Amino acid sequence: MDWTTLPDLPYRTAPQMTPAMHDWARGQVRARKCRARRLVDGRPAVRVEVAVLVHSEDGVRATIPRAIGCPSIEQYAAGLVAGFSRNNLTQRTAAPGAAWYRATVTFAWRQ
Numbered sequence: 001m002d003w004t005t006l007p008d009l010p011y012r013t014a015p016q017m018t019p020a021m022h023d024w025a026r027g028q029v030r031a032r033k034c035r036a037r038r039l040v041d042g043r044p045a046v047r048v049e050v051a052v053l054v055h056s057e058d059g060v061r062a063t064i065p066r067a068i069g070c071p072s073i074e075q076y077a078a079g080l081v082a083g084f085s086r087n088n089l090t091q092r093t094a095a096p097g098a099a100w101y102r103a104t105v106t107f108a109w110r111q
Contacts, residue, residue: 034070
């Protein structure tokens, strides 16, 4: 799958990350299950891209996280995207059938 060609998932309203979501990811890093790999505004962060298969009638059919070497955070991000998408897409797909999109989830926290 060529991630660079996937259009952004068309959210009606941008998802809102909660402090608990960021804290959970920080806990995974602190437990040494994962490593923070990026900085966001000077804070450690983990970013996960998720491919999302959206059907024109049924909505989200699949969420597949891009591997970053941290299965627990990858799967958590994929689950969040599925939840964020429920009844929150501007369109299912432009044409009948299914299409792939990309969503990005970023977890960031203070040290």
